[in-house]
Amino acid sequence: MLGYQPNALARSLAGRPSHTLGLLWAESGSGPGDDGLSSFLAGLGEVLYTAGYTLALAGGVSPNELALRLDELLSRQVDGLILLAAAFPDDERLIRRLAEGACPLVVCGAAPEGIPAARVDINQAEGMQLATAHLLALGHRRLAYLDAPGEWPYRGRREGFLTAVRGSNPAPESILIATNGGESSGYQVGERLLRASHPPTAFVCANDALAIGLMRAAWSQGVAIPEEVAVVGFGDSPAAAYTVPALTTVRGSLRAVGADAGRVLVEAVATGEPAKGTYLTSPKLVIRESCGSHLWL
């Protein structure tokens, strides 16, 4: 008789690996902002499924929820675990459970301290370096960096900016400005800085929201972008293509991140070693209109 399906549960019970990988998703709770998940899952799924694994997905917002979901995943005898988080709660008990869970771990995005895991991410620093270098190449010598709070992903971006600036000779003037990372914060900075006596000629923004806010401020003050001031964002949010002028920004492939995460984890499970190392995929600069390079011909 054909069409027989072995019972995966029984198989796993009998000592075989479960061929299930857990994805623990720390929702940021910040609403619809955290999209890109479908790309991530598509990339992840592609490698997992061809490797014969199934994905168990669980998530939550609070440390308590996450701990519960983690236990459920573990009780499902997952062979490995992926942590996906824009901001992973720094809960000590949670982190301990994770470390004790004792299955290979890979973390994407925010990385909790003190657990043995591989890290996969897009290369935030490289992306911001690309963006900054673009501005520098266009001749800008007075740069403002609109920073955003939180370790991930902003620390890497900030460093990328800094290394680009430091690597430039002669050294350009640069100023770092702290913001809350939101559009309105970008607007406020623009309002203040654009009417300064000797304003920056280029703004590099830690994310697209800041850039969009800044552009709004420029518009409302009648300063022309990109003619008078250049701006770059980071993230290539869907809105970036529709702003006026269209925003030059950095795009990372979440799909690639998902695929990397899958590969690293599958490999670790296969060898029985804990996953380790850092795997960074290179983002690219998508050049639109907000820096003016499209006017060059």
Place this chain on the structure above:
Amino acid sequence: MLGYQPNALARSLAGRPSHTLGLLWAESGSGPGDDGLSSFLAGLGEVLYTAGYTLALAGGVSPNELALRLDELLSRQVDGLILLAAAFPDDERLIRRLAEGACPLVVCGAAPEGIPAARVDINQAEGMQLATAHLLALGHRRLAYLDAPGEWPYRGRREGFLTAVRGSNPAPESILIATNGGESSGYQVGERLLRASHPPTAFVCANDALAIGLMRAAWSQGVAIPEEVAVVGFGDSPAAAYTVPALTTVRGSLRAVGADAGRVLVEAVATGEPAKGTYLTSPKLVIRESCGSHLWL
């Protein structure tokens, strides 16, 4: 001794329900367009996890892949299944397996024919009716509807438009225009229709991309929106808030759809009955600038 975790596999093997629900995701393969998944999963997860279920996620693009994933899910002894698809392949063998799978089924989005399942979706028709009624209330009497191909979700939207038009007295003039659903298609229609001798005064578009393309065409021909022509979209894509003028459009909550799907499935699993019925969540009209009602005061 504390901290003991029962083995979920063994428990399920011993005859108990697996407390695992499968999510079979038919990726459209159309790239990053199909986002909103994170909202859906957040809504779904919220109800599943509090009900004590874990999610097994698997997906693919082709019918073959989907059939494979489905078998894996089934072999995991899932208690119920959710089908998530913008366009579910009409593969006969796949559909048969689904029907034979004999666990409660709920489908979100495109619904294959001939399987006993509950359907959950946003109320496409109601949304488009809302949008059309808005235009009608603003006094428009010559409407063009930019249709898009494919059964789901466009059939419902079209019907919503039609019932709004039919319900209006005196009946407005209306014309249905077939497009391919893309921005460029919207642009072409705009190019053609806007220079007609007696053009429509309002355009209702099956999705935001069409609306954006249409607005581009209007811009390039110097026709003013919303002063000369009004336009509404559907979907509230992230770009909609950033077009100039900002696009009035219909927004449905994917999060609510996910939550509904979870509720319906959990209920069906609990009662042991196959899931059935249709569950529609009401979208709302987000009024921005492209229809002109914001000018009214």
Place this chain on the structure above:
DNA sequence: GTGAAAGCGCTAACAT
């Protein structure tokens, strides 16, 4: 080589 038996961790149906 093929075939029988033990056991994975748990639950259900028994027996005491």
Place this chain on the structure above:
DNA sequence: ATGTTAGCGCTTTCAC
């Protein structure tokens, strides 16, 4: 009430 046992579907071991 508590304790014991069979068995879920598979894999692995050990005997033939």
